[in-house]
Amino acid sequence: xxxxxSASLAQLPHEMLKFVLQHTSASEGAARLGQLSFRARPTTxxxxxxxxxxxxGVIPHLSQDNVQRHTKITAVYLPLEDFIEKSHADAPIYxxxxxxxESRLRRYTCLPxxxxxxxxxxxxxxxxxxxxxxxxSIAISTxxxxxxxxxxxxxxxxxxxxVDVSVSLADVVTAxxxxxxxxxxxxxxxxxxxxxxxxxxxxDASEATPVFASIPPLExxxxxxxLSDLRDEYTSHISGLCIYSPSxxxxxxxxxxxxxxxxxxxxxxxxxxxxxxxxGVDLITVPFATQSSEYGIALSFSFPFPGSTEPCPSEQPLxxxxxxxxxxxxxxxxxxxxxxYTCQRHHRAYVHHLLQANEMLAWTLLQIHNYSIIDSxxxxxxxxxxxxxxxxDVQTFGRAYRSELPKQTGQGPRVRGYQMKSVGRGEPKKNPxxxxxxxxxxxxxxxxxSGVATPDGDAEDIExxxxxxxxx
Amino acid sequence: xxxxxxxxxxxFDLQARCSTSKARASxxxxxxxxxxxxxFMPVATQASLKGLTPEQLExxxxxxxxxxxxxxxxxxxxxxxxxxxxxxxxxxxNYNILTDSGGFQMVSLLKLAKITEEGVRFxxxxxxxxxxxxxxxSMSLQNSIGSDIMMQLDDVIQxxxxxxxxxxxxxxxxxxxxxxxxxxxxxxxxxxxxxxxQGGLDLEMRKQCCLxxxxxxxxxxxxxxxxxxxxxxxxxxxVDTCTDLLPENKPRYIMGIGYPExxxxxxxxxxxxxxxxxxxxxxxFGNAITSQGVLNLKHARYARDFGPVEHDCTCTxxxxxxxxxxxxxRAYIYHxxxxxxxxxxxxxxHNVHHLLSLMRRARQAILEDRYPEFAQDFFARxxxxxxxxxxxxDALQGVGIEx
Ligand SMILES: [Zn+2]
Ligand SMILES: [Zn+2]
Numbered sequence: 086x087x088x089x090x091s092a093s094l095a096q097l098p099h100e101m102l103k104f105v106l107q108h109t110s111a112s113e114g115a116a117r118l119g120q121l122s123f124r125a126r127p128t129t130x131x132x133x134x135x136x137x138x139x140x141x142g143v144i145p146h147l148s149q150d151n152v153q154r155h156t157k158i159t160a161v162y163l164p165l166e167d168f169i170e171k172s173h174a175d176a177p178i179y180x181x182x183x184x185x186x187e188s189r190l191r192r193y194t195c196l197p198x199x200x201x202x203x204x205x206x207x208x209x210x211x212x213x214x215x216x217x218x219x220x221x222s223i224a225i226s227t228x229x230x231x232x233x234x235x236x237x238x239x240x241x242x243x244x245x246x247x248v249d250v251s252v253s254l255a256d257v258v259t260a261x262x263x264x265x266x267x268x269x270x271x272x273x274x275x276x277x278x279x280x281x282x283x284x285x286x287x288x289d290a291s292e293a294t295p296v297f298a299s300i301p302p303l304e305x306x307x308x309x310x311x312l313s314d315l316r317d318e319y320t321s322h323i324s325g326l327c328i329y330s331p332s333x334x335x336x337x338x339x340x341x342x343x344x345x346x347x348x349x350x351x352x353x354x355x356x357x358x359x360x361x362x363x364x365g366v367d368l369i370t371v372p373f374a375t376q377s378s379e380y381g382i383a384l385s386f387s388f389p390f391p392g393s394t395e396p397c398p399s400e401q402p403l404x405x406x407x408x409x410x411x412x413x414x415x416x417x418x419x420x421x422x423x424x425x426y427t428c429q430r431h432h433r434a435y436v437h438h439l440l441q442a443n444e445m446l447a448w449t450l451l452q453i454h455n456y457s458i459i460d461s462x463x464x465x466x467x468x469x470x471x472x473x474x475x476x477x478d479v480q481t482f483g484r485a486y487r488s489e490l491p492k493q494t495g496q497g498p499r500v501r502g503y504q505m506k507s508v509g510r511g512e513p514k515k516n517p518x519x520x521x522x523x524x525x526x527x528x529x530x531x532x533x534x535s536g537v538a539t540p541d542g543d544a545e546d547i548e549x550x551x552x553x554x555x556x557x
Numbered sequence: 558x559x560x561x562x563x564x565x566x567x568x569f570d571l572q573a574r575c576s577t578s579k580a581r582a583s584x585x586x587x588x589x590x591x592x593x594x595x596x597f598m599p600v601a602t603q604a605s606l607k608g609l610t611p612e613q614l615e616x617x618x619x620x621x622x623x624x625x626x627x628x629x630x631x632x633x634x635x636x637x638x639x640x641x642x643x644x645x646x647x648x649x650x651n652y653n654i655l656t657d658s659g660g661f662q663m664v665s666l667l668k669l670a671k672i673t674e675e676g677v678r679f680x681x682x683x684x685x686x687x688x689x690x691x692x693x694x695s696m697s698l699q700n701s702i703g704s705d706i707m708m709q710l711d712d713v714i715q716x717x718x719x720x721x722x723x724x725x726x727x728x729x730x731x732x733x734x735x736x737x738x739x740x741x742x743x744x745x746x747x748x749x750x751x752x753x754x755q756g757g758l759d760l761e762m763r764k765q766c767c768l769x770x771x772x773x774x775x776x777x778x779x780x781x782x783x784x785x786x787x788x789x790x791x792x793x794x795x796v797d798t799c800t801d802l803l804p805e806n807k808p809r810y811i812m813g814i815g816y817p818e819x820x821x822x823x824x825x826x827x828x829x830x831x832x833x834x835x836x837x838x839x840x841x842f843g844n845a846i847t848s849q850g851v852l853n854l855k856h857a858r859y860a861r862d863f864g865p866v867e868h869d870c871t872c873t874x875x876x877x878x879x880x881x882x883x884x885x886x887r888a889y890i891y892h893x894x895x896x897x898x899x900x901x902x903x904x905x906x907h908n909v910h911h912l913l914s915l916m917r918r919a920r921q922a923i924l925e926d927r928y929p930e931f932a933q934d935f936f937a938r939x940x941x942x943x944x945x946x947x948x949x950x951d952a953l954q955g956v957g958i959e960x
Contacts, residue, residue, distance in 0.1 A: 141892060143899040148906070149883045150873055151610065168892075177860040177888055193892075195883050228896065413633060414640040430612070431649045434641055438604065438633045445608035445898045498898065554689055 101125065102250070102295040102324045104345040104367075108471060115334060115365030116470050121345055123295075125186075126249060128159050128199055132367040133470075135358075135463050136160045136347065137456070138209045138375070141167045142194030144456075145375050146448040146498075153197045155426040155453045157460045160201040162349065162370055163190065164208040165234070165242055166225040173238050179245055190246035203297075203347065204243055205252035205327070206234055209370045210351040213259040220274065223254055236278050240285035243294050252327040252347070254278040255299035271301045272311045279315075283322045295324035297347055302329040305336035316340035331361035331369075354490060355386055355403060355462060359479045362466055373490060374459050378451035380493035381408045381440045383419040384458040388465045389478035390485035401486045405433075407451070408495035412437040425457035426450075440495055448498060564745040565776035566705070569808055575928040578956035579800055579827035582923040585808050587705045588747060589645070589653040592621045593920055594808060594829040597820065597912040598655060599837055603628045604648040607837045607905040608898055611650045616873060617910040618917070621653040621705070623832050626698050627662035635701045643703030655832070656704035657812070658695045661713050672712050674730065692734045696741040696750075704748060708779060708812075709738040711753040716787045716795075724757040731755045731781075732769045739773065751810060753781035758791045760798045767802040777808040780828070784813030793822060793952035800827030817846065817915055821935050822952050824919055825928065836912050840904035843894035845887075846911045848938045854890045854904070862887040866903075872910035874903045929958040936960050 101124050108118040119132040137144050139161050144152055152158055168178045181193040190202055206223055214224035214231045222233040236254060243251035256274035258267060279298050286293040298315055300308060315323070316338055325345040326337065337346070348366040352358045353373060361369050377384055382404040392399070405412075405419065418428030419436065427436070427450040439447035469475040568586040575581070583594045599606055599614070600623040606614050614622065624644050633647065641647050644654055663670045663679045670679040676691035692710040699707035711734060712727040714720075735752050742750050752770040756762035770778065780799050783792050796811060803809055808829045814820060815833020823831065836846055843855035847867040852859070854866070863886045865875040876882020885903050893900030915935075922931035932953060936945050950960045 141897050142889070143893065143897055146608070146898050148613075148874075148899050148902045149885075150613070177892070180861045180863075181888070182863055192884075193886075193889060195878070195885050195889060198878075413637050416641065416646075426610070426612070434633070434637070435604075435647055435649065438637075438647060442603040442605070442628070442632045444603055444605040445901065446605040446610065448898065449608055449610060449902075554694070555686055 101293070104325070104343075106343065114363040114476065116362050116466075116475050117365065117367070118467055118470050119345060119367055121367070123201065123249060126198075126201060128201060130159050130201065130368075131467055132345065133362045133463060133466055134160060134368050135374075135459050136162045136203060136349075136368045136370045137200075138162045138370050138372055139164075139167070139194075140208070142196070144452070146378065146445070146452045149195050149197050151449065151453065153199065156456045158456060159199055160203060160368065161196065162203045162205065162209055163194070163196075163248075164211070165204060165206050165239065166208060166211075166227055166232075168193075169225065169227045169232060169234070171229050173232070173234060173242075179242075183247075188247040188249070190248050193246075201249045203250040203252065203368075204246070204248040205349060206239055206254055209349050210372055218256050218274070220277075223256070236281050237285075240282050244285070248294055250297055250324070250347075251282075251294045252297045252349070253282045253299045253323075255301045255327070255329065257301050257329060268303060269307065271303055272307055275299055275301050276311045276314065279319065279323075283319065286322070296322065297325040297327040297345075298323045299327045300329075300333050300337070302333055308333070308336045312336060312338055312341065320344075328366070331357075331364045331366055334364040334366065337365075354488065355388070356483055356486070356488065358462070359388075359466070359482060363475070363479060371459055374455045375452065377404055377490060378448050378455050379497035381406060381447065381451070381495045381497070382455075382491050382493070383407050383436070383451060384455045384490075385420050386458070386462070386482075386486055388462050388482055389469060389474070390481050392485065399485050402491060403486050403489070404491050406491045406494055407433065407436045407447075408440050410437070419451075419454045420458065423454065423457060425454045427454040428457075443496070445498075563774045563776075566745070566747050566749050567776050567808075569777075569806055571805065573924045573926070575825070575923050576926050577929050578825040578932075578953070578958055579797075580824050580919075580923045580928045581827060581829065582920045583808070583829065585829075587621070587653045587749070589651060589705055590620055592653060593917070595820075595824045595916055595919055595923075596621065596830055597815065597836075597916050598623050598830065598832040599909045599912070600625070600832055600834045601648070602834070603632065604644055606909070607840060608902040609905055609909075611648055613873075613902075613906060614650075614909070615652070617906060618913045619652070619909060621655060622650070623655050623657070624648075624702065624704065625662060626656045626659035626695065626702065629656075629702055630659060630698050635698055638698075638701040638703075643701065645703060653705040654702070655706040656699050656702050656708065658692075658708045658710040659690060659698065660695065660710045661812075663690060672714075672727075672730075674733075676710070692737040693741040696738050696743070700743045700748065706749045706751055706777065706810075707742075708751055709735045709753055709775075711735075711755055711781055713755070713782055714757070716757045716782045716785050716791075718757065721759070724759060725762060728755045728757075728762050728766045732766065732773075735770065735773055735775075739775075749776040751775055751777040751779045753779045753812070754799055755782055756795075757782060758787055758795060760794060763795055763798050764802060767799055771802070771804060775807075777810060778803055779810040779812050781812050783811060784833075789819070789946065789948035790951060792819070793826060793948060793955075796823055796826045796828055797952070797955065803827075815912070817912070818936070818939060818946070818949055820912075820915070821919065821932055822949050824923075825932055825953055825956050825958055836908040837905050840908045841895075841901045843890065843900070843904065844908075845890070845904055846908045848911075848915075848935070849941055850939055852887070854887050855894045857891075859887040859891045862891075866890060866907050867911065870907065870911065871914070872907050874907045874910075932958050933960055 103122045105120045121130040169176050178193045181189045183189050212226045216224040222235045225234045256271045258271050327347045345367045348369040351372045384404045386403045412433040415433040469478045570584045573582040585592050602625045676689050695710040711731040714727050752775040754766050756766045810830035811828045814831045815835045845852045845866045874885045878884040922928045
């Protein structure tokens with residue numbers, strides 16, 4: 086039962102998007118319940134909610150039929166840089182033929198109807214290009230290398246692609262050693278780019294794309310001018326806010342709080358997700374779900390924590406490392422009581438085998454499970470806020486679980502250049518090629534299999550496995 | 558309906574024969590449900606098919622897939638298979654599984670595999686220590702896997718080998734090894750052991766092998782050693798010779814054959830079952846199999862091709878959104894190919910569906926006694942912009958089908 090304690094309808098420019106705040110309460114920090122709906126889309130998103138980052142238009146390892154059938158994902162984030170190849174102008178996506186009223190982005194990527202599309206320029210998380218943004222362009226990373234994306238190109242692209250939500254360009258300064266002058270420029274540029282975007286949206290209001298105004302991750306005093314301008318001049322032109330770190334929430338003034346807020350960040354743990362929601366974020370990217378799948382980790386937390394943390398804190402793991410041989414013959418589901426396809430139809434032993442055998446299906450089954458855990462987390466968060474127990478539940482969760490996800494012990498998919506994370510947020514890990522003796526044999530065997538398979542097993546293994554016996 | 562007189566776990570129901578060629582349509586009743594022949598069996602080497610979930614594989618219409626004994630023997634290994642209760646349970650696949658003996662994998666993949674009367678000697682791929690695989694090992698592993706159809710360990714050598722004496726030795730040894738396999742097979746009432754006809758390209762030797770193998774009365778019969786680079790015309794002669802001798806009431810499986818043109822000809826020559834890694838392996842390289850031939854969707858010419866992978870294809874990937882499919886375009890596969898695993902998933906889905914659908918149409922044609930027209934139509938499309946290979950023209954002519 087979600088009690089509506091205060092409701093307010095944001096004044097939106099063209100009613101393409103409607104955000105109704107349903108419940109805010111002083112005792113829950115800034116956490117709040119809301120409902121985001123779109124004139125042109127069938128889905129209504131109850132917030133707080135998660136936003137799934139895509140890679141080249143797909144949720145990694147999940148073909149669209151699996152998304153439809155086995156996930157409850159209702160919002161995805163698509164970076165424009167994933168669709169730009171050698172040059173922006175000849176990107177094939179812009180030639181996608183569409184019927185009237187149909188989104189070019191949705192048609193090109195075959196994005197399931199259940200998923201709202203949120204478009205920004207850069208991947209989440211993204212790589213820091215060696216080049217710097219300029220006054221009229223940002224540096225992006227494509228599968229052909231680094232490029233510049235002009236502000237005008239970006240503004241035109243979101244219109245041409247007919248995306249559901251577009252995020253205005255932000256001048257995010259990544260270098261920790263950036264000068265004060267450079268940092269100051271960040272807010273000014275972001276401000277100017279928003280003005281450009283709003284300008285480009287003028288004209289037929291019914292065709293305009295809802296814009297979420299980016300707020301770069303800067304100290305509040307550096308943002309104050311921009312934010313007061315946003316509040317005074319832009320509220321009738323923007324549909325929401327987009328931040329890059331939950332810490333930005335404290336700088337957001339009252340007059341902008343009625344807007345839905347997206348946080349494009351890489352929270353390392355569910356605890357960090359809870360903290361972001363506590364700070365008032367409505368939609369947040371959770372890249373650790375896909376990353377855990379690729380690391381072979383099945384998320385295993387539940388919120389609120391079902392057990393007791395009295396008298397002393399417990400050290401529950403946040404996930405299970407499926408590479409561990411303890412699962413080799415374990416026919417139990419990845420998490421007890423999980424209702425996902427993976428847990429209902431398969432078991433730990435299979436996922437473990439697939440990882441050991443370097444089969445792509447391991448990542449697919451883990452994605453289905455991990456996004457099911459994430460979906461449950463957000464459903465429970467909403468329930469907890471509605472019940473007024475969020476504050477206490479967050480505390481308990483923090484005491485119950487470890488402060489980090491399990492470390493990766495096995496090998497994930499081959500990481501490509503454009504997928505690497507920025508340095509600083511964890512070193513990029515490219516998978517080393519692992520070949521033992523008799524390399525050409527191993528290579529041949531690898532070719533006979535799927536994925537990046539390289540078999541191993543010494544004579545003892547082969548013998549133990551009953552495949553053959555050792556002879557002298 | 559007829560069954561082998563020895564214990565078997567299948568029933569073979571021959572439904573129709575082409576009045577022109579030797580093509581046949583039948584239903585094979587196996588422990589995990591019936592399958593319609595002629596059929597193509599996709600290869601899920603390590604208990605998984607290129608990223609497709611068992612549910613997605615099921616959706617392509619597949620009811621019998623392959624697992625490789627050699628690979629499952631290494632991972633997860635026999636002890637795990639025994640603990641779990643076999644490969645069906647391991648992969649959550651409730652339909653049929655066929656396994657090879659593991660011998661072919663060693664001979665073709667491993668350096669210095671040497672065959673003695675005892676078994677296949679080879680070096681461990683990891684540490685190089687010498688190992689021995691015997692017919693008994695192979696049966697024991699396949700019993701642990703629990704495959705619905707298991708294959709005998711055979712003595713495989715290159716069909717193109719000029720060494721006649723070695724070829725004869727291999728053929729005769731394969732017969733002796735079949736006897737050892739039959740003796741070692743623990744569950745003949747639950748799992749079907751197929752023999753494998755050897756004899757290289759020597760038709761006399763093939764005939765001799767057929768006669769010996771037929772005497773052993775296995776529930777099904779495979780023709781082996783035919784995916785090793787021999788001339789296609791020789792391949793056709795061997796199949797044609799064998800099917801003339803093989804009993805009508807047993808399924809005939811040609812191992813390692815999977816190009817659409819090979820299958821369409823082999824069906825006309827009286828073969829029923831085929832397997833090949835090619836349709837799924839090639840998907841990873843962006844190759845789409847269509848009735849107009851194979852398209853490499855990684856080529857830039859497809860970057861703006863917004864048509865489906867194959868027009869009129871009814872697979873989940875190609876069907877339009879309006880038709881309940883995903884509406885995947887060639888342009889989007891181009892965008893994903895070799896960059897995201899989903900690209901491989903989608904093309905695998907299409908390629909497997911394409912082969913299964915080709916077989917369904919072939920079967921329907923046989924049931925309606927119009928297989929010659931089906932074969933003619935297939936070749937006219939598949940080789941639309943190039944010449945139909947002479948070997949196919951000759952082989953089909955041999956069974957009364959003019960291209
Ligand atoms: Zn699950
Ligand atoms: Zn298709």
